[in-house]
Amino acid sequence: xxxxxxxxxxxxxxxxxxxxxxxxxxxxxxxxxxxxxxxxxxxxxxxxxxxxxxxxxxxxxxxxxxxxxxxxxxxxxxxxxxxxxxxxxxxxxxxxxxxxxxxxxxxxxxxxxxxxxxxxxxxxxxxxxxxxxxxxxxxxxxxxxxxxxxxxxxxxxxxxxxxxxxxxxxxxxxxxxxxxxxxxxxxxxxxxxxxxxxxxxxxxxxxxxxxxxxxxxxxxxxxxxxxxxxxxxxxxxxxxxxxxxxxxxxxxxxxxxxxxxxxxxxxxxxxxxxxxxxxxxxxxxxxxxxxxxxxxxxxxx
Numbered sequence: 001x002x003x004x005x006x007x008x009x010x011x012x013x014x015x016x017x018x019x020x021x022x023x024x025x026x027x028x029x030x031x032x033x034x035x036x037x038x039x040x041x042x043x044x045x046x047x048x049x050x051x052x053x054x055x056x057x058x059x060x061x062x063x064x065x066x067x068x069x070x071x072x073x074x075x076x077x078x079x080x081x082x083x084x085x086x087x088x089x090x091x092x093x094x095x096x097x098x099x100x101x102x103x104x105x106x107x108x109x110x111x112x113x114x115x116x117x118x119x120x121x122x123x124x125x126x127x128x129x130x131x132x133x134x135x136x137x138x139x140x141x142x143x144x145x146x147x148x149x150x151x152x153x154x155x156x157x158x159x160x161x162x163x164x165x166x167x168x169x170x171x172x173x174x175x176x177x178x179x180x181x182x183x184x185x186x187x188x189x190x191x192x193x194x195x196x197x198x199x200x201x202x203x204x205x206x207x208x209x210x211x212x213x214x215x216x217x218x219x220x221x222x223x224x225x226x227x228x229x230x231x232x233x234x235x236x237x238x239x240x241x242x243x244x245x246x247x248x249x250x251x252x253x254x255x256x257x258x259x260x261x262x263x264x265x266x267x268x269x270x271x272x273x274x275x276x277x278x279x280x281x282x283x284x285x286x287x288x289x290x291x292x293x294x295x296x297x298x299x300x301x
Contacts, residue, residue: 002052003054004052004054005028005053005054005056006036007029007059008057008090013166015030017163017199017200021203038082039081039082039086039089045093055100055210056099056100057206059103060086061083062081068133068134068135068138069133069260079138080138087102095151096150096151099152099210099213100146101154102146103158105159106265107132108136109123109132110126110131110132110265111268113267117193117265117268117269117271118269119269119270120273121157121271121274121275125139127144154214155216156205156219156220157218157220157270158197158219158220159195160195160197161196161197162198162289162293164299172196174299177299180240185246187229187248188227188228188229188231189254190227190228191227191250191251192227192228192264193226193268193269194268195225195226197220198289200292204281205218209279214278218272218275218279219275221269221270221272222285222286223284223285225268229248235290238287238291238294251264251266252266
């Protein structure tokens with residue numbers, strides 16, 4: 001029986017951690033983009049001819065929210081191509097032959113005052129591109145392609161993924177540790193709701209889904225929500241023992257002069273109650289995630 005698992009985006013911040021933690025590394029296939037290019041169906045077919053698989057985990061995505069906004073409406077842009085055309089190519093290539101695990105994002109939701117989070121797993125992505133970032137819209141449309149196809153699939157939404165160390169890219173916590181160390185930490189929003197994803201717990205979640213071929217839409221995030229002000233204040237106090245160093249700011253004031261008012265959802269966050277019950281996994285709170293990362297000697301980046 002073939003039990004190989006193909007991974008796209010295996011060198012990214014999330015995918016690389018999955019490769020590190022997955023216990024049966026001999027099962028993993030992690031081709032380079034040159035070997036398996038989501039935008040080149042011929043390269044995909046060529047690779048699979050010699051490397052049959054039973055499951056695919058799609059970590060690959062265009063995630064630069066700011067740059068994506070410059071391409072808003074451009075169906076020939078890189079964001080659209082990777083997040084939508086790439087998904088179409090995956091679905092077309094594999095059909096019902098394999099189980100597809102696709103990593104998505106909280107930004108498929110607006111987080112606006114008219115559609116407040118935190119959001120449950122059963123919520124469908126926002127279909128109006130004027131209400132979300134271009135990145136969020138393309139990720140939502142990618143979800144819809146998978147959901148509408150007659151294939152074995154799992155969609156996992158994550159939010160502000162964090163890990164202790166990764167040299168190639170920063171994340172929400174390591175970024176603010178570096179800003180603090182550089183004496184450049186700006187005031188943090190005290191009126192924005194967010195949650196975070198501990199990448200290590202995401203890896204456990206994916207392992208469970210792979211082993212049991214679980215289908216559906218799930219959320220992997222902290223079991224609670226917080227504000228940036230609360231989260232970064234706790235991070236700096238827990239890491240360095242320094243209290244009352246973070247200043248607060250209002251996201252409402254910030255967005256009044258922002259050139260991209262959709263960039264930061266005000267009422268965000270993901271609910272994960274359905275996921276925890278279905279998967280038999282208990283996700284950590286925001287503070288517990290910080291504590292675990294400090295236990296792993298989280299490094300500023």
